[in-house]
Amino acid sequence: MALDDTHDPARRSFVDSANGHADFPIQNLPLGVFSPPGGTPRAGVAIGDMILDLEAAAAAGLFCEEAAAAARAATGGALNAMLALGTGPRSALRAQLSTLLEAGSRFEAQVTPMLHAAADCTMHLPARIGDYTDFFAGIQHAMNAGAMFRPDNPLLPNYKYVPIGYHGRASSVVPSGHPVRRPNGQRKPASETVPSVGPSRNLDYELELGIWIGPGNRLGEPIPIGQAGDHIAGFCLLNDWSARDIQGWEYQPLGPFLAKSFCSTISPWIITPEAMAPFRVPQAKRPEGDPAPLPYLWDEADQAGGAMALELEVLLMTPGLGAKGLAPHRLGLSDARALYWTPAQLVAHHASGGCNLNPGDLCGTGTISTTEVSGYGSLLEITKGGREPLTLESGETRRFLEDGDTVTLLARASREGFVGIGFGACSGTILPAP
Structure with a gap:
């Protein structure tokens, strides 16, 4: 697995809690399914003490090409369809998420309303487990x-x-x-x-x-x-x-x-x-x-x-x-x-x-x-x-x-x-x- 800019130790996020976070700095960007307060289960990305609503970001057109295909597949409260796409789309999504969330991102104002405090959210199984x-x-x-x-x-x-x-x-x-x-x-x-x-x-x-x-x-x-x-x-x-x-x-x-x-x-x-x-x-x-x-x-x-x-x-x-x-x-x-x-x-x-x-x-x-x-x-x-x-x-x-x-x-x-x-x-x- 190749190293790239997403692993750069100097990269920081405009989400302050991500910088120095023990689990979820911008170098991680794990995928999951969460419910925001009063909301339904949806795909998300952990960044510091916050969760980015991946479905909202996709609906806003913030991804392109393979990354867009991965984000569109992460719907319905389970990530199975996105997992099925494999390494290429998943890596492309990671790269574009890193750009969206990095310090100085030109997308900061657009992305900020899509962030939810993790402490206020409910986490679910990230996929339907068939076996x-x-x-x-x-x-x-x-x-x-x-x-x-x-x-x-x-x-x-x-x-x-x-x-x-x-x-x-x-x-x-x-x-x-x-x-x-x-x-x-x-x-x-x-x-x-x-x-x-x-x-x-x-x-x-x-x-x-x-x-x-x-x-x-x-x-x-x-x-x-x-x-x-x-x-x-x-x-x-x-x-x-x-x-x-x-x-x-x-x-x-x-x-x-x-x-x-x-x-x-x-x-x-x-x-x-x-x-x-x-x-x-x-x-x-x-x-x-x-x-x-x-x-x-x-x-x-x-x-x-x-x-x-x-x-x-x-x-x-x-x-x-x-x-x-x-x-x-x-x-x-x-x-x-x-x-x-x-x-x-x-x-x-x-x-x-x-x-x-x-x-x-x-x-x-x-x-x-x-x-x-x-x-x-x-x-x-x-x-x-x-x-x-x-x-x-x-x-x-x-x-x-x-x-x-x-x-x-x-x-x-x-x-x-x-x-x-x-x-x-x-x-x-x-x-x-x-």
Whole structure:
């Protein structure tokens, strides 16, 4: 992905809050769907603490050629049609948005009435999610979880050869801020002789990245690894909430079902591949003795720049911390470079058997953990399956999540010589089971 004027660290916006903004400086320009006060859902672009009404800008004729086609496609309260257009129109739209919003823009007076304070707006899912696939590409998480059940052989024999994934539930994906209802389900811990039905006792979070699909492929036609990046429209944060006790009873032999389908939370902004271009890094070299990816998953360019320098943070706010005026407790500080497979490898593998991906489909990377406890991406790992509870500054303890707890995921991309960007918050608060 080429660098251009939109990445210039000297570029500033006439929107004052964008200059120095932790997530949404003018170098980011993520895409989403929002409702202004009293309005209906519509396409928008985050710029500092404001949201530009993309549909209003398009109606005013502020875009031309490919950018105009992209803006016109971003209608109807979902971005699927725009995502389907691919890299060219999306890049053209980004370039013209950067010109519209830069300091000294001759369009400032025209654009200013199209800006809405983000704090006054409601965010929605950015696209209609037809299908959701969750992968298992975080090798350290796979090893940590596997060691609890197979101490001598944490990884199954296929792990280093094939990107493991399963079909998730698209209907229960929600945007940040939507409450998370604790699920009921069957549970049977080892200490009980028969299963029972009730609220999950071991509710957990999972720190993941989401991958948005742009142009799809026809049924029966695989996506070559060298072209897989062109089918990625952007990224988000993803919390794939997990009921560990329900999962432990139901997952054999087919894997997660009710333990995962009750809710998955995403950050509502699509961070485009163009915005992430300065932060692409080589894929980590595999440890000595690990097999090389099979040819359909190997591309030199993807290995050279298919990973992302992205710091990931997980914060926990509890009722006790809030009552005492204490800051959220940091549960983990992870790194997207810990993924064993690149996003392009996940997409290429997904389509390799002929599965047709569609614009607006969502893929999760799987839980991202580093080798240190401070970088673990779930409470399952941090508390060793609940056997070693956390003690918080409030005096509360946590094996797993309790009602009233709020988990927030954050992401920060940074590189010397460039303006850092973020993803915005991915947050959810646990409500009691029905």
